[in-house]
Amino acid sequence: MKITYPHMGHLYIVIRALLTNLGLDVVLPPATSRRTVELGVRHSPEFACFPFKLNMGNYLEAKEMGADTILMAGGVGPCRFGYYAQVQQQILKDLGIEMEMVVLEPPDVSFREVKDKIRYLIGDLSWWQVIKATRFAWCKARAIDTVEEKLLYLRPRVIEPHKLERYFREALQEIDTADNRRAVQQVVRSFLKKSEMMPQHSREPLRVGLVGEIFTVLEPFANYDLEKRLGLLGVDVTRSIWLSAWINEHLLGGLLRIRHECVHDKRLAAPYLNSFVGGHGKETVGCTVGFAQRDYDGVIQLAPLTCMPEIVAHSVFPAISKDYEIPLLTFYLDELSGEAGIQTRLEAFIDLIAAYSRNKEGVL
Amino acid sequence: MVKIGIPRALFYYYYYPLWRAFFNSLGLEVILSPQTNKAILDDGIKTTLSEACLPVKVFFGHAMAVAEQVDYLFVPRITRVEPKAYICPKFMGLPDMLRARLQNLPVLIDTVVDAGREGDSIQCWEDCFQEVGSIFTRDKQLVDSSIKAALQAQGQFKKRLNEGMLLPQALEDIDVAEVAAALQPHLTLKIGLIGHPYNLYDPYISMNLIKKLYTLGVSVVTPESLTDNEIEDKSNKLPKRLFWTLGKRMIGSALNFYQNRRLDGLIYLTSFGCGPEALVEEMVARWAKQRDDLPLMMLTIDEHTGEAGMLTRLEAFTEMIKRRHKV
Ligand code: SF4
Numbered sequence: 040m041k042i043t044y045p046h047m048g049h050l051y052i053v054i055r056a057l058l059t060n061l062g063l064d065v066v067l068p069p070a071t072s073r074r075t076v077e078l079g080v081r082h083s084p085e086f087a088c089f090p091f092k093l094n095m096g097n098y099l100e101a102k103e104m105g106a107d108t109i110l111m112a113g114g115v116g117p118c119r120f121g122y123y124a125q126v127q128q129q130i131l132k133d134l135g136i137e138m139e140m141v142v143l144e145p146p147d148v149s150f151r152e153v154k155d156k157i158r159y160l161i162g163d164l165s166w167w168q169v170i171k172a173t174r175f176a177w178c179k180a181r182a183i184d185t186v187e188e189k190l191l192y193l194r195p196r197v198i199e200p201h202k203l204e205r206y207f208r209e210a211l212q213e214i215d216t217a218d219n220r221r222a223v224q225q226v227v228r229s230f231l232k233k234s235e236m237m238p239q240h241s242r243e244p245l246r247v248g249l250v251g252e253i254f255t256v257l258e259p260f261a262n263y264d265l266e267k268r269l270g271l272l273g274v275d276v277t278r279s280i281w282l283s284a285w286i287n288e289h290l291l292g293g294l295l296r297i298r299h300e301c302v303h304d305k306r307l308a309a310p311y312l313n314s315f316v317g318g319h320g321k322e323t324v325g326c327t328v329g330f331a332q333r334d335y336d337g338v339i340q341l342a343p344l345t346c347m348p349e350i351v352a353h354s355v356f357p358a359i360s361k362d363y364e365i366p367l368l369t370f371y372l373d374e375l376s377g378e379a380g381i382q383t384r385l386e387a388f389i390d391l392i393a394a395y396s397r398n399k400e401g402v403l
Numbered sequence: 404m405v406k407i408g409i410p411r412a413l414f415y416y417y418y419y420p421l422w423r424a425f426f427n428s429l430g431l432e433v434i435l436s437p438q439t440n441k442a443i444l445d446d447g448i449k450t451t452l453s454e455a456c457l458p459v460k461v462f463f464g465h466a467m468a469v470a471e472q473v474d475y476l477f478v479p480r481i482t483r484v485e486p487k488a489y490i491c492p493k494f495m496g497l498p499d500m501l502r503a504r505l506q507n508l509p510v511l512i513d514t515v516v517d518a519g520r521e522g523d524s525i526q527c528w529e530d531c532f533q534e535v536g537s538i539f540t541r542d543k544q545l546v547d548s549s550i551k552a553a554l555q556a557q558g559q560f561k562k563r564l565n566e567g568m569l570l571p572q573a574l575e576d577i578d579v580a581e582v583a584a585a586l587q588p589h590l591t592l593k594i595g596l597i598g599h600p601y602n603l604y605d606p607y608i609s610m611n612l613i614k615k616l617y618t619l620g621v622s623v624v625t626p627e628s629l630t631d632n633e634i635e636d637k638s639n640k641l642p643k644r645l646f647w648t649l650g651k652r653m654i655g656s657a658l659n660f661y662q663n664r665r666l667d668g669l670i671y672l673t674s675f676g677c678g679p680e681a682l683v684e685e686m687v688a689r690w691a692k693q694r695d696d697l698p699l700m701m702l703t704i705d706e707h708t709g710e711a712g713m714l715t716r717l718e719a720f721t722e723m724i725k726r727r728h729k730v
Contacts, residue, residue, distance in 0.1 A: 086681035116646030117489035119682055125643045126682050129689055312499045314480055314515070316492040347678040350454050351496035355503035371454060 041066045042160075043106035045094040048257035049187075050282060052215045053180045054110075060172035061161045066106035068097040071260040075100055076374050082130055088343035089261055089373045090254040091123050095130065102136060110160075112289065113144035118318035118348055145289065177295075178220045180283040182227045186210050189234055191278065194270030195244040197237045204267070206233055244275040245392055248301075248330030250323045251341035252349050255372050256280050262341050262372060263381050269339075272389055277335070279304065279326035280319070304329030311355045320348030324355060331363035337392040338365065344373040366392050404432045405539065408473030408509065410465030411436045413458055413494070414481060416600035418528075419574055422477060424556035425532055428549035429539055436469035439607035443468050448706055450504050456676035457705055458601050459493050459500075461608060466501055466508075475510045476501075479531055482517040484524050488648045491679060512538065525554060564627040569613070570604045573627075590622040592724060595660035597626060597653055597687070598672035602704065609672060610710045612702075612717075619721050624666065626656035633659055641686075650683040657687045661694050668698045668724050675705030698724060 043066045044054055051067055058065050069075070071093055079096030098109055114121025124142040131138055141156055161169065190207045194200050210230040217223045247269060255261045256278065269276050279301040287295050301322075308325035315321055327338045340356075342349030349369075356367050368388045370381065407426050409415060415422075415435075426433045436443070439461060447464030470476060478501060481494045489495070498513035514534045518527040529550055536546030563573035594616065602608055603625065616623055626634070634655030638645060645651045653671075660669055671687060673680045684701065691699040700720045702713065 084681050084685040087685070088681075113643075115487070117492050117495070117679075119678060121646060122643070122682055125641070126685055128642070129686065133689060311503060312496060313513075314482065314495050314499070316496045317489070318492070320492060320496070345454070345676060345678055345681065347492040350452060351492050351500060354452055354455065354496065354500040358503035 040064060040108050040160075041106045042108045042110055043068055043098070043101035043104075044110040045097040046071050046258065046260075047090075047254055048259065048282065049183050049211060050257070052183060052211070053176050053282070053286065055215070056179050057172050057176035058110075060175055061169065062164060063160065066101050066104050068101040068104070068106075071097065071258070080374050082134065084126070086345055087126075088119060088346055090120075090258075090343055091127070092374065093258075093261065094123065095127060098127070098131065098138065099136075102138060107138055109138055109140045111140055111142050113142045115145065116317065120318070143290075145292075175220060177283070177286070177291075178223055179214055179217075180286055182214050182223045183211065184281045184283045185227050186214075186230050188278075188281075189231060191266060191270065191276050193234055193237070193239075194267070195273045195275050196239045197234075198240060199237065200271055203234055203237060206230060242273075244273050245336045245389065245396060246275045246277065247392070248277050248279060248326065248335045248338040249341065250279045250326045250330075250338060251369075252319055252323075252343060252346050253280050253285055255341040255343055257282060257285075261343070262370070263376065263378055265339070265341065265370070265381070265385070268382060268385055269389075272385065274389060277301075277330070279322065279330075300333075301326045301329055307332070311358055312352065316348045316351045318346065318348030320352045323349060323352040324359070327352075327356070327359055327367065328363070331359065331365045335365070336396045337388065338367050339388070340367065340369040342369065342371055344371040344376075346371075364395075366395060404430070405475070406432045406434050406473040407512075408434050408436070408466075408469035408476045410462055410469060410476075410478070411438065412462040412465040412605075413497075413601050414479075416570060416574075416604055418557070420560040421528065421553045421557035425535075425549050425553035426477075428552040429536065429545065431539065434469055434473050436465040439465070439605050441607075444607070444706065451500075454676065456493065456678070457608070457674040458599070458677070459497075460706070461601070461605070462497070463501070463505070467505065470505070470507070470509055473509050475512050476508060477512045477535075480513050480515045482515060483522075483648075484516060484518055484527055485648055486518050486520055486522060487644075488646050488651065490648055493678075528553070565630055567628050569623075569625065570600055570627050590617065590620050592619075592621045592667045592721060593665060594621050594623055595625075595656070595663065595666045595669045596623045596672065597656050597660070597669060599649055599653075599674070599677075600627065602672055602674050608674070608704065610704070610708070610713050612670075612672065612713075615714060615717055616721075619717060621721055624660070624663070626652055629656060629659055645683075647679045647683070650679045653680070653683050654687060657690070661690070661697060666697065667728070668700070668720065670700050670702060670720070672702045672704065675703055698727075 041064050042058060046068060055065055055067060075093060075096035078099045079092035083092040083095050111124045113124055124140055128140050141160060143153060143156060186207060193203055197203050210226050213226040214223055217226060249256060266276050277300060281299055284297050284299060287293060287297050305322050305325040307328040308321045312321055312324040323340060330338045340353060353369050360367050409422060423433050443464035444461060446467045447460035450463050451460045466476060478498045480498055481490050483489055498511050501508060512535055514531045516527050516531045532550045533546060560573055564570060596603060613623055634652055637658035638651040638655035645654065660666055671684060673684055
């Protein structure tokens with residue numbers, strides 16, 4: 040069995056650690072590129088969301104590299120993600136491509152089923168080995184988040200952001216290749232030390248919160264490197280979604296306690312959005328309110344074009360923006376969003392929040 | 404008399420008889436927004452995000468059209484009307500979207516309708532109505548009897564649909580026999596129509612699709628003529644249970660139509676920006692290829708679709724079917 044899985048930001052490192060330690064033969068699709076997009080778009084429904092299309096591209100490129108099995112997550116709606124795998128399977132079949140798909144549905148639907156599927160994948164490995172592999176993968180997930188959080192914080196502050204970026208890339212790669220927990224922690228420590236010693240500007244950067252649909256937030260290819268663009272424009276970006284938090288919620292059933300700035304913000308969604316609407320809709324609204332209450336200068340929402348929960352969330356933005364007097368900006372992303380357009384809109388937004396923030400200070 | 408406004412959009416097409424009977428029996432006056440027209444659509448477009456789907460835009464227009472004449476606006480938060488299947492994220496957020504985007508709204512009745520994991524299609528409405536009833540009266544018996552009247556009216560409506568009556572007629576209180584006579588049986592072609600009722604039966608949005616087909620000599624079979632069981636049976640054939648009630652109706656109808664040997668073709672009407680449809684229509688189209696004697700036409704409408712273009716496509720489609728028959 041040669042197993043592959045679609046990309047979502049740096050998730051590949053975590054899953055690779057997990058599967059390899061389960062004794063599986065992993066075929067990682069090449070990093071998502073223009074070619075991936077072209078392949079994916081060609082074989083996907085026109086109005087499917089962007090992540091669906093990128094997944095398709097990843098599968099087809101992995102197939103070229105010899106993969107024969109796909110590992111994919113499922114869901115129970117109402118967001119479309121829960122039905123991706125079934126449609127993708129049909130498309131592959133119609134293309135005459137023989138790839139088996141193992142879909143992990145959320146454990147609250149059928150714990151037994153998840154267990155059976157894992158058993159199918161790992162053969163007669165002991166559960167103890169499964170736990171060990173999971174803990175190792177988890178340690179990598181935490182490591183990635185720690186270095187990335189630092190990167191987001193320092194990028195607008197250091198004098199040489201490109202050098203910082205290089206340190207970060209190196210750290211990621213070392214985390215990926217590290218084969219024990221101590222080595223992983225060592226990488227993190229040395230990255231933190233190196234980056235904190237870099238010379239910084241004295242000005243305080245503007246602060247922007249980042250909310251929205253998980254894939255477009257975590258996958259720099261899908262969001263046209265938005266965090267980096269903002270950082271280079273001198274903006275401190277705070278994410279509301281982290282890889283490890285997502286893994287904890289969706290794959291580990293919320294077993295662990297994770298701390299990050301927006302953990303409790305979901306409950307702030309009411310009175311603006313009083314119901315679960317699938318996907319991350321409620322979190323998007325809650326975290327937007329949270330950022331506003333913590334006096335951020337602005338909030339940016341990211342969503343794949345046609346993403347239903349995010350459209351609902353975006354629809355209630357006018358009320359939040361009015362109540363808290365905070366500028367909000369939404370990007371709907373797909374294969375046609377142009378880089379130039381994104382950069383222009385970002386720059387205009389930064390000018391706007393800078394003016395707002397000067398204004399506020401003037402009043403105080 | 405207290406006036407309750409109901410926008411003539413979205414689930415009006417599924418549940419109007421139920422809602423009307425309930426409120427009337429409570430002694431309240433129900434006011435329906437007028438038929439969709441240009442002003443309504445324009446209002447909807449102006450007040451919604453451009454990314455919203457066409458039916459939600461239309462809904463906003465209707466809410467605005469009726470808002471000023473009423474004391475309350477009935478916009479239940481319809482989450483699940485059967486266990487483990489949702490309607491659509493946009494239905495779930497509808498009252499919140501209205502509140503955030505429209506000023507000077509009357510009081511919204513946004514009671515949740517949710518069959519949850521174990522409820523059913525009747526109990527979810529009973530629960531909703533118990534709550535809504537308590538807004539207007541303390542008389543529990545009156546609420547109970549109103550719920551009964553409502554369910555009865557809805558049952559009647561369903562029966563009419565299953566008897567083959569077209570939905571707009573079933574919504575009115577027209578005698579069954581009369582309408583059956585009005586449906587001319589001599590049309591030469593028979594086409595299965597797939598699509599959400601709020602698109603199919605809104606003549607302004609569908610640009611009189613059904614009437615146009617009549618004049619082209621085509622009679623139609625609609626998803627509403629199928630029983631829930633027929634739809635459920637067929638949609639159960641999917642590799643994984645669909646978690647959208649409306650999507651299931653679309654797939655279930657398509658699969659029923661594929662088996663119906665008396666049909667000459669299928670038309671699938673979708674509206675721009677519908678999320679679930681993007682996946683559902685893909686599945687339908689892929690399966691359609693397996694029955695190559697039954698042509699399928701996809702019609703996607705948005706606020707810019709032109710009437711002339713649509714007519715041309717319908718003509719071409721029916722011509723094509725007729726040519727195939729001759730060969
Ligand atoms: S089901 Fe489709 S058309 Fe209906 S509200 Fe949802 S997205 Fe819009």
